[in-house]
Structure formats: C-alpha cells, structure tokens
Amino acid sequence: MAAPEEDGSSPTTTDYELLAADGGLKLKKTRTSEGRFPKAGEELTVNYRGYVNDDEYYLGKRDAFDDSYDRGQPFTFVLGRGQVIPGWDGAFPKLRVGEAGIIECNSDYAYGEEGHPPKIPPCAKLVFEVELLEAKPKPKELFEMTEAEKLEEAAKAKAKGLELFKTGEKFHEAKEQFYLACHFCDAGHYTREDKPMPEEVASTFVSCQLNASQCALKTKDWPEAARTATAALKVVEGDDPHAKKSKSSKKKLPVDDDGPRVRGLYRRGVARGHMGLLAEAREDLQQAARLDPKNRAVRVELQRIKERALAQKKSQQSAFKAVFDRVDLFPEKPRNVKNPSATDNPYAFLTFRYDDDGPPIEKKVVLRVFADACPRTARNFLSLCAGDRGVSKNSAKKLHYKNCKVVRVVKDFMIQAGDVVCDDGTSGESIYGRFFDDEHFKLKHDKPGVLSMANKGPNTNASQFFITVDEAPHCDGKSVAFGCVVAGMDVVHEIANRDTESDESDKPKSDVLIVDCGALSKDDAELAMVLEEESKRFTEKQQVKDDEPSAAEPLPPPPAPAAASEAKDDDDDVPMEEATN
Numbered sequence: 245m246a247a248p249e250e251d252g253s254s255p256t257t258t259d260y261e262l263l264a265a266d267g268g269l270k271l272k273k274t275r276t277s278e279g280r281f282p283k284a285g286e287e288l289t290v291n292y293r294g295y296v297n298d299d300e301y302y303l304g305k306r307d308a309f310d311d312s313y314d315r316g317q318p319f320t321f322v323l324g325r326g327q328v329i330p331g332w333d334g335a336f337p338k339l340r341v342g343e344a345g346i347i348e349c350n351s352d353y354a355y356g357e358e359g360h361p362p363k364i365p366p367c368a369k370l371v372f373e374v375e376l377l378e379a380k381p382k383p384k385e386l387f388e389m390t391e392a393e394k395l396e397e398a399a400k401a402k403a404k405g406l407e408l409f410k411t412g413e414k415f416h417e418a419k420e421q422f423y424l425a426c427h428f429c430d431a432g433h434y435t436r437e438d439k440p441m442p443e444e445v446a447s448t449f450v451s452c453q454l455n456a457s458q459c460a461l462k463t464k465d466w467p468e469a470a471r472t473a474t475a476a477l478k479v480v481e482g483d484d485p486h487a488k489k490s491k492s493s494k495k496k497l498p499v500d501d502d503g504p505r506v507r508g509l510y511r512r513g514v515a516r517g518h519m520g521l522l523a524e525a526r527e528d529l530q531q532a533a534r535l536d537p538k539n540r541a542v543r544v545e546l547q548r549i550k551e552r553a554l555a556q557k558k559s560q561q562s563a564f565k566a567v568f569d570r571v572d573l574f575p576e577k578p579r580n581v582k583n584p585s586a587t588d589n590p591y592a593f594l595t596f597r598y599d600d601d602g603p604p605i606e607k608k609v610v611l612r613v614f615a616d617a618c619p620r621t622a623r624n625f626l627s628l629c630a631g632d633r634g635v636s637k638n639s640a641k642k643l644h645y646k647n648c649k650v651v652r653v654v655k656d657f658m659i660q661a662g663d664v665v666c667d668d669g670t671s672g673e674s675i676y677g678r679f680f681d682d683e684h685f686k687l688k689h690d691k692p693g694v695l696s697m698a699n700k701g702p703n704t705n706a707s708q709f710f711i712t713v714d715e716a717p718h719c720d721g722k723s724v725a726f727g728c729v730v731a732g733m734d735v736v737h738e739i740a741n742r743d744t745e746s747d748e749s750d751k752p753k754s755d756v757l758i759v760d761c762g763a764l765s766k767d768d769a770e771l772a773m774v775l776e777e778e779s780k781r782f783t784e785k786q787q788v789k790d791d792e793p794s795a796a797e798p799l800p801p802p803p804a805p806a807a808a809s810e811a812k813d814d815d816d817d818v819p820m821e822e823a824t825n
Contacts, residue, residue, distance in 0.1 A: 259272065260272045260348070263335055264334065266352075268349060269331050269347075269353045271338055271345055273343055273345040275343055275344035275345070277342030278340070279341030279376075280340060280341055281341075282336060282339075282376070283323070284323055284325075285324060287320055287323075287379070287380055287381070288323050288379050289377045289378040290319055290321075290376055290377060291312045291319070291377060292310075292311075292319065292372050292373060293372065293373045294308055294310045294311070294372050295307070295309065295372070295373075296368050296369075297371075309363040323336055323337065323379075329353065330353045331372075332347070332372075334349075334353065335349075339374070342375075342376065342377075343376055344373070344375035345374060345375075346372065346373055346374075347371070348369070348371050349370055350369050351367045351369065354368065355368065386433075389428075395445060398428035398429050401421045401424040401425035402421070402422065402425040402452055405419070405420075405421030405422040405424075405425065405455060406455070409455070409458075418459050419459035422456040423452075423456060425452040426456075429448055429449040430445075449479060450476045450480055453472045453473070453475045453479075453508075454473065454504060454507050454508055456468075456472040457472040457511040458511060460515070461514060461515065464518070466516075466519045466775075466778075467515070467519065467778075467779050469515035473508045474508075476508045477505065477508040480505045480508060502535040502536065506536045506539060506542065509528045509529065509532035509535075510528070512528050513526075513528035517549050520768075520772060520775055522549055522556060526549045529545055529546040529549060530546065532546075578617050578618060578683060578684060579616050581687065582686065584616055584617040584687070585616050589622075590615055590622070591613065591764040591769035592610075592629045592761065592762065592763055593611070593760075593761060593764045593769075593772075594629070594758050594760075594761045595607070595758065596650070596739060596756055596758060597757045597759040598742070598757070599754050608772070609729055609732035609733075609736060610732055610773070611728065611729055613695070613726065614687070614727050617687060617726070618683045618684070618724060618725075618726035621683050621705065621724050622727070623675070624675050624680065624705075628675065628707055630762050630763055631643065631762075633675050639673050643664055643707070645761045646758060646759070646761055647757060648757070649663075649756065649757055649758075650752060650756035650758075651751060652710075652749070653742055653752050653756075654740065655741055657713060657740070658710040658716065658740070659710060659740050660698055660708060661709065661756075669708070673706050674706050678706065679703065679706055680703075680706075682697075682699075682702060683724055685720060685722070687724075687726065689716040689725055690717070692712055692713050692715075692729075692733060692736075693711065693713075693730075693733050693736065694712040694716070694727075695709060695710075695711055695728055696710055697710075699722075710723075713740045730769060731773045732772075739756055742754070
C-alpha cells in the first residue's frame, strides 16, 4: 500500500481529534475507509514515518527518525499491551483498517523525559504519519497452544516451505519456513517435561531440518547445511540436542526405513566436503553408503570426496617437496625480519584431537611459517611436521610431531606441544641434533596466534613449540617467534581453555593429541582462510539475528515508559540431489 501524501493532505481530510484531556495526544485522518476498528489484544500491521518536533514537521523540515516505508517492511504489534509507546496504543483504536492519519503526541505519550537517544532527545514531541494495514487476532504463543495446534502450524509452515522450494529460486524463503515448522515442533517442551517426542512431531522436526539443510546446500551456506543435518541426525540416532538430560533422549526415532538418516548423512557430507573437512565428509558418506548401497547420489559424492582427498594429499606432498627444493626459501641469513612475507612463505597444518564430553573431536590449525625471517627455525619445524627425517640416531625416536601430546595449556597465554622424545614436556630433539641456537629475537609476541619455540634457556631450541592466545611480551628476547596462525585460532583458544591437572604442571586433564600434521599448499591454506572467514561472518550474522535488535528495527515499538530411494522423493521432503560444484 502506498504511503500517505507527503503534504499530509488527501481528498478526505478532517480536523484533529483530541484523544487525551490534556491535549497531549491528537489524531488527524488523511484517508478514510469502511474497514472495522481494531480491538485491544489484536495484532496490528502498520506502516509509518516518525518525526521529531511538530513545529519543524509543519515547516517542511521532514527528517524522519524512522521509516517503515524505506525498509519495505511493515511493523506488527499487539494493541493495548504496552508493546509500543502510549500514543500508539491510544490513537490506533480510532483508526479503521485501511485508514491513514497523522498522530501528534507530546513526550508523556512518547518517550518521556529520558527520550530515546540518539535519535529522540529528552521531552521530545513526536509526529507520526501512519496507516493501518491489517488487524487480526493475535497468534497464540507457543506455550498457549495445544499439541494438535502446534502440529497443525508446523504442517502449514512445512507445506509453504515445500511450495517455495519447488519454485527453484526461493530457497532462502523456503528455509525460513522450515525453521518456523521446527519452532512449532517445540522440541524444548519435551525436554522440560522429560517426555519422548511423539513420532509425528519427531518426523516433522527431522524432515524440516533436512529440508532446511537442502536449502542451505542450494545457497552454498555450507556451515548451516551441516548444522541442520546434524540436528536431524541427533534425533534420528537417539541423541536429541533438545533433550540431552532427558531419560528418553536416547530413544531412537521410530521410522520405517533409513531414509532420513541417509539424507542427513549425505547432506552433511556434501557440506563438510565444501568446508574442506574431507575426512569427516568421507565418514558421513561411507555410513550413508552402508545404509543404502544403491543410492547413486551418495556413491557419486563419495567418489568425489575420495578424489579430492587424494588430490589434497598429493598437493601437500608436492608443497612440502617444493619447500625444500626452493633454495632461496631458506636463505643462509634471515631476511624480512621486521616484516615476513605474507605471500611467499610456506604453510603447515596441525590437526588436534580431544574429547569434549562426547566422541573425539578433530580440528585443524593452519600456520604460516616465516622461512624468510627465520630460515633455520622454519626448516626444523616444517621437517618435524612432515616427519621426513625418520628415526633419530640419538634418541631412537621418530622426528615427527604426529601423535605428540599438548603438554601445557595456560589460559590467556599459550598452548605448548612438540616433545618428540618423552612426550611430556621435559625433552625434545631438533633435526640438527639435541639443540640448536636462537636465530634472533626480532619478531615479537605481540598478538594471539604467534608460533614460537619453547626452550630451557638461551640456545636450547629443540622440537617443542608454543602458540600464543594473547600478547606475550614477556617472551620477547627469550623465545624465537617464527610463524603465525592463519586459520583455526578458535581451536587454539578451545585447547587453552581446557581443564588442567590440580598440580602446577599446566598439563591438560584429558589428552590433546596432534593426530596429523604436514606441509600445506598455498591454495589449500588460502581456502582454509576463506572458509574460516565465511564461517565467522555467518556466526556473527546469526548472533546479530538471534541476540541483538536489528539496526533496521522500527523505533516506536520499544517498551512503554516504566510508569506505564536415492532417498524417497515425494511430497513430504525435498529431493536428495547430487551435489553440484
């Protein structure tokens, strides 16, 4: 519907009507209608523009502090429930559906003596151009609905989501409808009541999570595709995320076949593959293939993942070989000591495994190693990552970080690992012998993610290293910094925050192992950085959406002043398609 005329006029204009005895609230209709008057407790849908200071408004200085027309999104509120300023609750009962008007209110009917900074000053008079688009009974809150009503609303949202999905374009809108259907399943209710989720509710919840996952795959939102598939799988496999403490939480969802589980594993596998989690993707797809050996989509994607894993392994081998074939990469003397190259230095990765009140978790950290600034230290670290030096003649231990434990974690300081000899933080060995000298101390420990050598004093570098989780200036001049984390800093923080033994050893209570390590090609490292950045943006977007008021949220509604087969392809689920690159 169009906005009211800019000059406040229309073919049907009446005088102002006083709505308060003190004259602080007035209404002038600029468009009339034969619609009905709204009732208290109904949900109203309105459009509006809001202005500060009625004098400036009538002088033509129209600088709206809020405008639903500009946003292209009408605002809804419940009339007479204190969800908006008193002026709105007092004026809208006088407007019929379809009518437009101008509401004037002084500060007593707006935001009072405090105002609403920064846009509305204290004791401000406000003017609103408004139109009432719709008035309807307020939808019930979830806690007010019966089980049958919840299921009915979930079915409606799911049907609308399927309709949107089948357009082949509106995947974002379809996903929101599937989320809404999951909301109406009210999984948390069964947690609070410690009751099993009814079969029909559970089936709807699983189906809509899987459909949302497929929508996310269509829009290439890989983290969300993996998250929603996992939510469905936890219910199917009897580990409902909404009922972790429920006695019934381990009851497997009663289904006639393995279709939901196959779809969940497939979609999560596809998403994980695109996120670079090839080992996890392969495990998901292998499980799906065991459940449904004839599923062509699963077999095709599994083959793709295997080929990508093989190509990645060859790339890592080639990258590591190139590191040592490039003579100029390890100059005889350090260079770029104040500003190591961000483009020409080699990369390495460390995959850590640890328990987190459940199955073991494996997460990867990607590091840029400053071979230009610290060539001797970098060569030692990269070689120990690759394990290409074999077994030491001195210690009879393999010179390889693989399967080494994290021996110390200090919250807000660092994590330490790399004892290839005793694996307890008391020893170590370099590729040059027991120890090698400090190269220099020109690189500082001035930020989180600095890769540095652990030692027992001057010129006692061996194999142990540490990664900072904050600035550590007390290490400057004592430890050789020679690299930095470029992806996986969240993993470092997770490890640093783990519980330690009660003694002063700073040893983690449960083992944290380096289960894989090696050189990483520049392309793979940059991909890891891009994926992490996308994941961070997505997480921040969700946090803003879930936890904070939107910047576009209309201003008038703040609370009133305190004084006042391949898997079956049918109408029930979206089809499981082969992934596209």
